[in-house]
Amino acid sequence: MWGEIVGHKREISILTKVLEKGELASTYLFSGIDGIGKRKVAVTFAAASICSKDNRPCGTCPDCSKIIKGVHPDLVEVEAEGEGEIKIDDVREIQSRIKYAPISGKRFVIINDAHRMTTSAANAALKILEEPPIKNHFILITSMPSNILPTILSRCQKISFSPLTEQExxxxxxxxxDIPEDVARHVAMLAEGSIGRAINLNHESLKTLINEILDVTRSNDTTRLLVAAERWSKDGDHERLPFLIYLLHRFIHNALLFKLGLKDRWGGTFDEVSAILEARNDKDSLIRKAKVLNDMHWQITKTYNKQLMLEELLFTLLG
Ligand SMILES: [Zn+2]
Structure with missing residues (x-):
């Protein structure tokens, strides 16, 4: 089970040492950006503590199997519904689940996105954490620790998770x-350390989009640029425009890093676009364009005439 986790060697080694010494804290805070596997580490940590085999977590005993299926009575998980909040009723549900002694000898309560607790939920959670029942352990997971009550934070053993590397x-x-390595590298770079984000990116359309941008950049041809702007602006996918701007921002940023000698070149399509932009612009112009893109990222979803905006954008950037 530990072997299935991507990266986080340091974090896992801290946790396995805790288990070896039998010094489990009552409350942990796992913090780090979204989509890097904090919850997976939390569940595996719970399995490693509850599993009674030598090589724990073995992944196959009845305890491990139930944990993997999400049906173990001693693993309680709470999360907000959709984009919502964790409410006081959710915390009351925890209270009722921890009233009795755990069956396996230990119980774990995982609170996902703990920063989404309402004030009353957070206060109720604080009461539990102030006097946690024996043999119960809490793991609060969050990408925004600063939005958690300081009184809760002060009770937690904190483990901060690093973003994953592009190689990982x-x-x-x-x-x-089933995608080629150069596309995987693009995905990894755009994922900015989050494996969740890497999975959610549509790899096939990413490849197409990058090739289209390369085509426009290479040709430096006004007609092609206008055609591309029209096609992209008519795309029904609302996520796509902000993503396109994000992508262009990465190209410019990459070009700037090349210019400053701060990044190695991998070769491939992505670097080719950046190299063209690097050759056409001096350092100040790249910085200025990066700023334009950054501002535009916030405006694009509100803009009515997306085509006009995209044309302007492409002329500024690629022209
Ligand atoms: Zn096991």
Whole structure:
């Protein structure tokens, strides 16, 4: 089970040492950006504590199997519904589940997105954490620790999770999906350390989009640029425009890093676009364009005439 986790060697080694010494804290805070596997580590940690085999978590005993299926009575998980909040009723549900002694000898309560607790839920949670019943352990998971009550934070043993490296993500993407390594590298770079984000990116349309941008950049041809702007602006996918701007921002940013000698070149389509932009612009112009894109990222979803905006954008950037 530990072997299935991508990256986080340091975090896992801290947790396995805790288990070896038998010094489990009553409350942990796992913090780090979304989509890097904090919850998976939390569940595996719970399995490692509850599993009674030598090589724990073995992944096959009845305890491990139930944990993997999400039906173990001693693993309680709470999360907000959709984009909502964790409410006081959710915390009351925890209270009722921890009233009795755990069956396996230990119980774990995982609160996902703990920063989404309402004030009353957080206060109720604080009461539990102030006097946690014996043999119960809490793991609060969050990407926004600053939005959690300081009184709760002060009771937690904190483990902060690093973003995954581009190599860790591209290795995972290649092993899980049938995509070539250079596309996996693009995905890894755009995922910015989050494996969840890497999985959610549509790899095929990413490849197409990058090739289209390369085509426009290479040709430096006004007609092609206008055609591309029209096509992209008519795309029904609402996620696509902000993503396109994000992508262009990455190209410019990459070009700037090349210019400053701060990044190695991988070769491939992505670097080719950046190299063209690097050759056409001086440092100040790249910085200025990066700023334009950054501002535009916030405006695009509100803009009525997306085509006009995209044309302007492409002329500024690629022209
Ligand atoms: Zn087991």
């Amino acid at each position: 993500i591209s290795g995972y993407i290649v092993s899980k999906f």
